[in-house]
Amino acid sequence: MTYTYEQLQEKNRRYLWNPFTQMKQYLEDEPLIIESGSGVKVKDVRGKEYYDANASVWLNPHGHNRQELNNAIIEQLGKIAHSTLLGSANVPAILLAERLVQLTPERLQKVFYSDSGAEAVEIGLKMAYLYWKHRGKPEKQTFLSMKNAYHGDTVGAVSVGGIDLFHQSFEKMLFPTEKVSYPYPYRYEGSQEECRDACLQELEDCFIQKSNQIAGLIIEPMVQGAGGLIMMPSGFLKQVEHLCRKYDVLLLADEVATGFGRTGKMFACEHEDVQPDIMMVGKKLTGGYLPVAATLTSDRIYDAFYGEHEEGKTFYHGHSYTGNQLGCAVAIASLNLYEKDQVVEHVQQMSEVIKPLLKEIAELPHVGEVRQLGFMIGIELVANKSSRSAYGWSTAMGAKVCRRALDLGLLTRPLDHVITFLPPLVSSKEELREMLEIIRQAIQEVTEA
Ligand SMILES: *Cc1c(COP(=O)(O)O)cnc(C)c1O
Numbered sequence: 001m002t003y004t005y006e007q008l009q010e011k012n013r014r015y016l017w018n019p020f021t022q023m024k025q026y027l028e029d030e031p032l033i034i035e036s037g038s039g040v041k042v043k044d045v046r047g048k049e050y051y052d053a054n055a056s057v058w059l060n061p062h063g064h065n066r067q068e069l070n071n072a073i074i075e076q077l078g079k080i081a082h083s084t085l086l087g088s089a090n091v092p093a094i095l096l097a098e099r100l101v102q103l104t105p106e107r108l109q110k111v112f113y114s115d116s117g118a119e120a121v122e123i124g125l126k127m128a129y130l131y132w133k134h135r136g137k138p139e140k141q142t143f144l145s146m147k148n149a150y151h152g153d154t155v156g157a158v159s160v161g162g163i164d165l166f167h168q169s170f171e172k173m174l175f176p177t178e179k180v181s182y183p184y185p186y187r188y189e190g191s192q193e194e195c196r197d198a199c200l201q202e203l204e205d206c207f208i209q210k211s212n213q214i215a216g217l218i219i220e221p222m223v224q225g226a227g228g229l230i231m232m233p234s235g236f237l238k239q240v241e242h243l244c245r246k247y248d249v250l251l252l253a254d255e256v257a258t259g260f261g262r263t264g265k266m267f268a269c270e271h272e273d274v275q276p277d278i279m280m281v282g283k284k285l286t287g288g289y290l291p292v293a294a295t296l297t298s299d300r301i302y303d304a305f306y307g308e309h310e311e312g313k314t315f316y317h318g319h320s321y322t323g324n325q326l327g328c329a330v331a332i333a334s335l336n337l338y339e340k341d342q343v344v345e346h347v348q349q350m351s352e353v354i355k356p357l358l359k360e361i362a363e364l365p366h367v368g369e370v371r372q373l374g375f376m377i378g379i380e381l382v383a384n385k386s387s388r389s390a391y392g393w394s395t396a397m398g399a400k401v402c403r404r405a406l407d408l409g410l411l412t413r414p415l416d417h418v419i420t421f422l423p424p425l426v427s428s429k430e431e432l433r434e435m436l437e438i439i440r441q442a443i444q445e446v447t448e449a
Pocket residue numbers: 115116117118119121150151152153220225226254255256257258282283
């Protein structure tokens with residue numbers, strides 16, 4: 001039985017509560033209801049097509065409905081859909097773990113699965129916390145994170161988050177953390193280097209005072225994603241790694257957004273040759289098909305948990321669907337496509353090709369900074385270009401521009417007043433050109449109206 005748009009809209013109104021969505025406005029606005037997808041486009045139940053210009057919120061690398069990925073799931077489905085990883089294993093979970101260890105920085109040697117980026121972060125935090133306990137330093141039990149950071153929406157992940165709009169209202173639920181400034185040169189009086197060095201100084205001062213209580217530092221390498229797509233000045237991440245080693249603090253790299261080619265390297269840590277002790281991956285891991293995430297860790301950390309049952313070092317953490325076969329099978333097929341299609345090289349080439357188009361957008365009268373690392377692009381809208389003054393939050397200018405882009409056939413979401421452009425990694429030159437043209441037109445029409 002098929003349903004009309006109006007019937008589905010009514011059922012959405014009656015039964016469904018969408019995430020990160022003000023339902024009142026959403027239901028007043030003719031919600032988009034997707035029915036299918038192919039390549040870099042999705043199609044709604046009324047038959048209208050849209051460019052998936054944020055890759056279904058930063059997931060989809062290879063386009064929708066890829067035969068190779070579909071087949072991997074079908075083939076696995078003919079064997080088994082799921083069995084538990086608690087005290088047993090399965091074939092695709094083992095083979096994917098091997099692939100991930102081979103692909104990621106050398107220090108990372110073991111893979112612990114979960115179902116979402118937020119869970120992968122929880123697991124990383126718990127591992128770091130218990131690591132010091134098992135090592136006889138239980139006083140190292142707090143975490144240091146960046147202001148304006150985003151690590152997911154579960155309570156532990158929110159505790160290390162720093163986006164006031166999302167996180168502040170939960171304050172009393174959270175565990176206490178240390179927070180230091182993230183370098184944001186655009187809003188800093190001084191050069192990139194001065195901004196970077198001031199933040200590094202703040203970090204080192206914090207370590208000097210408190211490193212004996214700090215288990216780990218968690219950071220989004222190279223780009224703060226949900227915080228507004230803000231790139232680090234070069235050299236910052238490398239120095240963060242250096243300070244972590246100097247003060248004996250574990251480095252946790254949250255590659256959930258940046259991992260698997262998004263920034264023009266397989267992992268963002270590669271930009272500065274950084275070796276985290278713990279790395280979280282998710283989002284694109286399964287080609288954007290199924291919810292599998294992973295926390296990778298070093299042998300040193302793994303070994304701290306390794307021992308006889310009576311020693312009480314077992315890591316008591318897991319989820320019902322940990323290591324799901326369908327998800328791991330499609331993740332392996334996705335990694336095969338990265339090799340076959342040379343996806344990361346494609347991102348590198350295309351991110352150069354689109355630079356002139358981004359420059360045109362940057363010249364619009366209500367565009368401030370346009371930030372780019374690979375296919376992670378943020379276009380900042382400003383009320384006044386010369387004073388760089390932001391649009392007030394209540395103007396919802398970002399949402400209005402995205403609404404107009406939707407009418408023009410392109411789907412993306414704003415982060416406050418930043419338009420996000422994170423297209424599927426396989427997007428062609430022509431597709432990228434058309435997508436950016438729609439974004440340019442939407443910004444122009446809405447901000448100059
Ligand atoms: C999206 C994201 C998360 C959370 O992942 P979910 O799968 O949505 O729970 C964590 N960290 C970063 C950097 C992210 O971008």
